[in-house]
Amino acid sequence: MSEINYQALRDAAEKATKGSYIVGHTSGNQHGNITGVFVCQKWKGEPGGVIAECHVNCLVETDVQAYANAEFIAAFNPNVALALLDERERNLQYIKSRDQENEEIALTVGKLRVELEAAENNLIDSECHVAELEEALRDKQALLEASEKRIAELEAQTVTVKEVGDA
16 A cells, blocks of 8 residues: 555545535436445435445446445545544654653663662672771770770789888
8 A cells, every 4th residue: 555645635635525425316227227326415314415426337346336335435524534634643642742751761761770870889889898897896896805804804813012111
């Protein structure tokens, strides 16, 4: 299928006869065979002015097919075409807004990933620093315990002091 020119389709629909369409009367030949089915403008619920005629010919071989063609043309009238084109336009705008939102989300996700990586690196650095501080604390605790033990040992010893002059 070739590419659809939506603007040309809109222009054609806007220029076409307004209103709803309906399958109207038929035309026939002298043998009583249907030769065409008319598509009419709907007027007070009945067929009004003729818009188009669907013929029975070598490409449209039966009156059933001619009726089906007429029903399609009546169903796909300019009002329907314009409504579908308007809906398409709304959908395109929605898609555009979703695309823009998705782009913004992708940028935010990228920024958050960079921030997460930086936070993880800071955490690793902090964990290393904590390990160093814990080791220093253990060393200081060991020194404190040794000092307290030595103080206790010294306090437990009896010291005899001679007075200078007693000899």
